[in-house]
Amino acid sequence: MDFGQFDQRAKAEAGVMVQLHQPYDKTAKIEDENGPCGFMVRGVAAKSVQERLAALQKKAGKAKDGEDEQAVLERIHESQIEAAMGYIIEAVNISIAGKPVATAEGIRAVLGMTFPDLRLVQDENGKQIYQSVKNDDGEWVGVPKFEVANDTFAMQVIKAAEDGARFFGKTSAA
Known part of the structure; x- marks a missing residue:
């Protein structure tokens, strides 16, 4: 048996077409008279992606002292x-x-057209839920918990790239 058919890294490097959908409706695919609209996307297993991901992970997610909510959302x-x-x-x-x-x-301009719509998470009584995180000083603090209510173009690309099965034509993901 030729195990080349299982070369996930090669398939991820070659990429797949990811058709975009409306940010608030995953079933509403975006297309026009010329066909589907989207991006050719490499998978997370692609060697060319690995170094860039490592660099992003190092700088991701740290809130800065005095940063307001809008600045945090922009950074995210x-x-x-x-x-x-x-x-x-x-x-x-x-x-x-x-x-x-x-x-x-x-x-980059296309990806910037949709913005994460964060909503406060509430319990069944309508009370805001908090989660504990470490601040820059290493202290645990309570911050409001949010969930993303839409699927930005950037997140659609990220989700597709992280779906390894998609590169073998075996996914039902959008």
């Missing part, structure tokens, strides 16, 4: 875009103002 959004950029090979059937998206700057 930017780190999602950076992560997605590490997977994207090229845009497919996407344009802005009638011009095809063909550069990293254009792809």
